[in-house]
Amino acid sequence: MKTLYFDCFSGISGDMVIGALIDAGADPNLLVEELKKLQIEDEYELKWKKIVKNGITSTKFDVVLNGPSHEHSHDHQHGLDHHHNHEHNHVHYHDHEKEHHHHHDHDHRAYKDIVRLIEGASFSDQVKETALKIFKKIAEAEGLIHGIPFEQVHFHEVGAVDSIIDIIGAAILIHQLEISVIKSSPIPVGTGRIHIDHGIYPVPAPATLEILKGVPIDQSNIRAELTTPTGAAIVSVLAEEFCSIPSMRIKAIGYGAGTKTFKNHPNVLRVIIGE
Numbered sequence: 001m002k003t004l005y006f007d008c009f010s011g012i013s014g015d016m017v018i019g020a021l022i023d024a025g026a027d028p029n030l031l032v033e034e035l036k037k038l039q040i041e042d043e044y045e046l047k048w049k050k051i052v053k054n055g056i057t058s059t060k061f062d063v064v065l066n067g068p069s070h071e072h073s074h075d076h077q078h079g080l081d082h083h084h085n086h087e088h089n090h091v092h093y094h095d096h097e098k099e100h101h102h103h104h105d106h107d108h109r110a111y112k113d114i115v116r117l118i119e120g121a122s123f124s125d126q127v128k129e130t131a132l133k134i135f136k137k138i139a140e141a142e143g144l145i146h147g148i149p150f151e152q153v154h155f156h157e158v159g160a161v162d163s164i165i166d167i168i169g170a171a172i173l174i175h176q177l178e179i180s181v182i183k184s185s186p187i188p189v190g191t192g193r194i195h196i197d198h199g200i201y202p203v204p205a206p207a208t209l210e211i212l213k214g215v216p217i218d219q220s221n222i223r224a225e226l227t228t229p230t231g232a233a234i235v236s237v238l239a240e241e242f243c244s245i246p247s248m249r250i251k252a253i254g255y256g257a258g259t260k261t262f263k264n265h266p267n268v269l270r271v272i273i274g275e
Contacts, residue, residue, distance in 0.1 A: 003248050004174065006184035007270035008218075011226025012235050014166025015061050016256040016269035018173065022048055023059035024254025024271050026173040034172045035165060037121040042066060044161045051257055054266035058255035063162035111139040111153045114164060123172070130171035130238070137233040141210035163230050170234050177273065183246055184239035187212060188220035189227045208232045216242045224260055248274030 006012065006020075022028045028048050035041065047062045109117075118131050136150070143150035155163075174182070189204035189212070196205070203225045204212070211232040220226060251274050258267040 001181060001275065002177070002179050002251075003181040003183065003246060003274055004177070004179040005245055005248075005272040005274075006182070006235055006239065007245070007272060008185050008187050008227070008235065010222075010258065010262075010265060010267045010269065011188050011190060011220075011228075012231035012269050013228040013258060014163060014170065014230035014234060015063070016258050017170045017231065017234055018166055019048065019059040019061035019256025020254040020269045020271040021170070021173040021177065021256070022061060022254070023256060024177075024252045024273055026177050026254075028061075030176055031169055031172055034123070034127075035169065037123055038117055038164070038168070039121070040117070040161065040164075044165065046165070053255075053257045053261065053268050054264075056255055056266045056268055058257040058266075058268045060257040060259075063165045065161055109155055109164075111135065111151060111155060114155065117164070118168065123168075124175060127168070127171045127175050130174070131168045134167045134171070134233045134237045137211055137237050138207065138229055141207045141229065141233075144210055145206045166230055167234065170238075174238070179273070181240065182238045183241045183243055184235050185244070186216035186218040186242050187227055187232070187235065188218040188222070190220055190222050190224045192223035192225075194225050204232075205229065211236055215239075222262060222265060224262070245272060246274075248272075250274045 018031075022031075028046070032046055035046075043066055045064045045066060047064055049060055050057055051060045052058070114135055115132060118128055118135070121128075123131075139150040139153045139155075142153045146153070189208065192203050193200045194203055194205065195201075204227060205225065207229040208227055211229055212227075215232075215236050250272055253273070254271045256269045256271070258269070260267050
């Protein structure tokens with residue numbers, strides 16, 4: 001029985017999850033191959049590299065969007081997840097910044113388009129089921145906040161390719177690592193304010209907080225958005241218990257780097273895998 005523990009001492013985001021799983025020994029090349037089943041590989045490129053974050057060697061995972069209109073992907077990392085990294089990124093709602101650069105349909109995938117994309121790919125049933133559950137969790141939260149049925153949610157941000165990759169990628173790698181039990185620490189969300197198109201919003205963002213209903217939150221004085229909607233959805237769907245490190249014999253440890261850097265605090269997600 002393999003157990004995976006998410007040690008979220010600096011919060012959690014989709015790219016941190018993938019980075020940590022790769023760091024703990026999941027195969028990034030298998031991830032690249034598996035994701036080809038979505039048949040959207042002309043839209044993105046995956047990159048991962050070892051970086052040192054406040055003295056901790058960790059893996060930084062990035063989704064780089066392709067095409068001439070995506071030349072800004074380094075400056076404005078799109079997708080829910082990456083507002084974890086840029087204090088002033090526009091979160092969930094209409095991203096004007098993005099609209100100047102992109103007029104592709106795939107930037108505005110609706111929830112039902114994403115469901116169709118996942119169901120139509122030849123993933124194992126387990127991977128499909130996990131990915132669909134995580135997306136549904138986000139759609140329900142966004143629908144509730146915007147006052148619309150979740151089926152009608154348009155994922156201006158979550159639908160951005162990188163969040164699709166982060167969520168399906170997490171499902172693929174957890175399946176590949178043959179994890180049978182997932183537990184997590186309580187989730188620090190950070191404090192302060194973030195700028196989004198609708199103005200200045202509190203941290204955690206409304207969708208993140210909605211997704212974390214029923215999940216123990218950890219107080220944190222770090223003035224930043226530590227947990228993103230994508231990270232929150234991954235952990236709230238996957239973890240069956242929120243606790244301190246469970247009794248186990250440790251086999252592998254991985255650190256996934258976030259994009260933000262804090263002065264006295266390594267912005268990494270730790271995963272611990274044991275039997």
